[in-house]
Amino acid sequence: MTTTPPRTVRSAFADYLRSRWDDAVAAGLDPVARLVYRSNLLGADARITNTGGGNTSSKIAATDPLTGKPVPVLWVKGSGGDLRTATRANFASLYLDQVMSLRDMYARFLERGPKTPAEDAMVGMYPHTTFDRNPTPASIDTPLHGFIPHAHVDHLHPVAVMAIAAAADGPALTREVYGDDVIWTDWQRPGFDLGLKLERICREHPNALGVILGGHGLICWADDDRECYERTLALIRRAEDFLNARDDGAPAFGGPRVQPLPEADRRRVLVDVLPWLRGRVSRDATTAAPGGALRQIATVEMRDAVLEFVNSRDAQRLAELGTSCPDHFLRTKIKPLYLDWDPQAEDAAALKSKLEAGLARYRTDYAEYYARHKRADSPAMRRSSPSVILIPGIGLVAWGKSKSESRTTAEFYCAAIGVMHGAERVSRYTALDPQEAFDIEYWLLEDAKLKRLPPE
Ligand SMILES: [Zn+2]
Incomplete structure (x- = not known):
C-alpha cells in the first residue's frame, strides 16, 4: 500500500x-x-x-x-x-x-x-x-x-x-x-x-x-x-x-475548465431545470412504448470525483469517446450527453436552451449510430435519449424508468469516470470500437438480459 x-x-x-x-x-x-x-x-x-x-x-x-x-x-x-x-x-x-x-x-x-x-x-x-x-x-x-x-x-x-x-x-x-x-x-x-x-x-x-x-x-x-x-x-x-x-499531484483530466457552483446554487438550478428536463427526456418520439413506459426518474450525482470530471478541460473529449466495459454501456448508452454550459457566465435559461439543443443532437447522433451499425437481425432501435447528462458546475444526471434503475446508471457512469481517470493518468483512455459496442448493445443475448428485468 x-x-x-x-x-x-x-x-x-x-x-x-x-x-x-x-x-x-x-x-x-x-x-x-x-x-x-x-x-x-x-x-x-x-x-x-x-x-x-x-x-x-x-x-x-x-x-x-x-x-x-x-x-x-x-x-x-x-x-x-x-x-x-x-x-x-x-x-x-x-x-x-x-x-x-x-x-x-x-x-x-x-x-x-x-x-x-x-x-x-x-x-x-x-x-x-x-x-x-x-x-x-x-x-x-x-x-x-x-x-x-x-x-x-x-x-x-x-x-x-x-x-x-x-x-x-x-x-x-x-x-x-x-x-x-x-x-x-x-x-x-x-x-x-x-x-x-x-x-x-x-x-x-x-x-x-x-x-x-x-x-x-x-x-x-x-x-x-x-x-x-x-x-x-x-x-x-x-x-x-x-x-x-503514478499520481504526481497534477490535476486530473487536464485541469478544471470551469469552477463548481456552490452547493446552494447547484440545488437552485436543479430545482428550476430538473422537472422541465424530466419532461423532455421522458418524451422520446423515437420509440413508442405502451403504457407510459417512457416516464423517467433522475438521480443526481455531485460527488467530488464527478464534479472534477464534468468541470474539466478533457470531459467533453472523453465523454464523446464513450464507456468501455460492455456492462457499462448497456446502462449508460454508448456515450453521455455533455453540455458545454458555463456555470459562472450563463444562467438556468441558457442551460435549458443548451439542453434542448443537446437532446436533439444526441437523438440524431444515436439514430445515426443505430443506422450505421445495425445488422439484418438487430432488435429495433432503443430509446434515443441519453441516460446520462453531464452538466459542468453541477454534476451528472442519470435517468431510468425507476429510482433504482437511474441510481444504477449513475453508479455505472461514476465507475466509468474512475476508469477514465486511471487510464488517462498512466496512458490514454480508449473506448471500444463503435461496431463492437453496437453489437454488444444490440446483441440478442444481452437484449434477453434486459428483457428479463421485471416489467413496469
Ligand atoms: Zn464481464
Missing part, C-alpha cells in the same frame, strides 16, 4: 480491498453456500464490480440424481443476477463434463469464432447440460468459467483494473503492473471462443494467476475458494497501487 495521502475520493486508502473473509462463517457453509458467500463479499463494493456485473463460479462434486454416482458440477452465477445480493437461486448448475464436451461439438463447425452461428449455437446447448433441473439460466460468460482448469473462478469489472484494460498501451502496462502473474488478452466479446482462449492461456502459462480482458475486466482463479477471493483483491490492489504511485 502506498503512503500517498488521500487526494480525492478515488485515491483514498483502499479499505474496500481489505479481506472480509471469515473462516468461522465459511466453515459452517456447504460448498455452494461458500460460493454465495464469496460472491456477496466481492459484490459489496462498486469499485470491485458494478451492480449486476461480473460472475463467480465453483466446480463442486455432487451426487448425480440419475446415477447416484459422484459428478463434477459447475456452479456459475446465472444471467442477470447480482453478486452483492446473490443467493443460491442466482446460480446455474451444469454438468461440467457435458459443458467440456461442447468443445467437440464446436470444433465440428467449419466457421468458428465470435459472432459466428457456431458460437450462438453453443449458447443454445447450455440448457441441455443443466444439473438437477436447476431453472436458473446460464449466462454467456459460462465458458469463461468452465474451461479454466481450476476449481474457483472470479470474473469482475474492478475500476482500477479496467483503467489498465482500457488504456491505449494496456498490454505493456499489464506487464509493468503484474509481470508474468497476469496475462493480457485483447478485447473479445464474451462467449465460447473467449472461453477456449482462456483455457489455452492457462495451458501456456501454468503459473499465471489471472487474465486482463482488454476493454473489459479481470478474471482470476484458484483451487481454494478463499484463495480465489484473496487473489482477486490482491490483483485489484496491485493495479490501484500502481495508479496511485
